[in-house]
Amino acid sequence: MALGQRSHDQRFFVKTQRRQEVQVLLANLPRYVQHLQQHPHSLLARLLGVYSLRVARGKKKYFIIMQCIFYPTSRISERYDIKGCEVSRWVDPAPEGSPLVLVLKDLNFQERTIKLGAQRSWFIRQMELDTAFLQELNILDYSLLVAIQFLHKDEKDGYHSLFSTLRSLQGASKSEGTGGQNCRMLPNLPNALHILDGPDQRYFLGLVDLTTVYGFRKRLEHLWKMIRYPGQSISTVSPAHYARRLCRWVQAHSE
Known part of the structure; x- marks a missing residue:
């Protein structure tokens, strides 16, 4: 099981990975x-490095470092991990007054709405572009993080005056034009690529866990879950179904 930990300043996230997951990352790196x-x-999480470490004669450990979606954290009130399905997607909230910070799931979000106003169309389009890319890589089981x-x-x-002029990011293709890139006005804030402001709330949004391939094991898991949870929405489906479902979730839970 992968374990993760944020850096002391909360800006970076360090997560252990299995060898097979690292192989997927490295194989897909040029296309990423x-x-x-x-x-x-x-909205894809920004991968900053892939590393391995062996202590004495122990087994080699792999880990990645990526930009933390939930940064800066000081005023975040709620955090969610969304997959667009129902089975095993509930977390018991922390008791009132508890210092425990929990990441909730789909069923916890049921009655909520991401209120983006004019930025909703950009968000929906970018989700379509990013999930279509992951579908091409045969990837599923990724999450949309929402804070x-x-x-x-x-x-x-x-x-209405918060946004600076459109930033030209290094490496962006100038020949395609901004329309093809689905660019937007970025806020003059830390972690701007993962921040969208609505009229009343600020949202931290990003796609993470991009290493699960829909191979033989996942196909067997899909069949088993279909039998165990008939008629229910499960996480293990084909990459095309997974992408469509998560985009439908975004459309249904945003305004």
């Missing part, structure tokens, strides 16, 4: 880089 060049405002921060009054008053 190309996708980010073509779509510089992509919510309530804006202060002065931030709400400045909502």
Whole structure:
């Protein structure tokens, strides 16, 4: 089981990986880089490094370092891990007043809405582009991370003037034009690529866990879950179904 830990300043996330997952990452790395060049405002988590470590004569351990989606964390009030399905997608909330920080799941979000206003169309389109890319790689079981921060009054008053001019990210293809890239106005804030502001709330959004291939084992798991949970929405489905379902979830839970 993969384990993760944030850096002391909360900006980076370090996560252990199995050898097979590292092989998937490295095999897909050229296409991952190309996708980010073509779509510089992509919601895909930014992978910063893949490493291995062997202590004495122990087994080699693999880990990745990526940019943390939930940064800065100081005012985040809710965190969710969304897969667009139902089975095993509930987390018991922490008791009121508890210092425990939990990442909730799909069923916890049922009555909530991501209120983005004018930025909703950009968000839906970018989800379509990113999930189509993961489908091409035969990847599934990834998550959309969502965190919510309530804006202060002065931030709400400045909502329409918050955005700076469109940033030209290094490596972006200039020949395609901004329309093909689905670029947007980025807020002048840390971690701008994963932050979208609505009229009343700030959202931290990103796609993570990009290493699960729909191979023989996942196909068997799909059949087993279909038998065990008939008629219910399960996580293990084909990459095409997975991508469509998560995009439908975004459309249904945003305005």
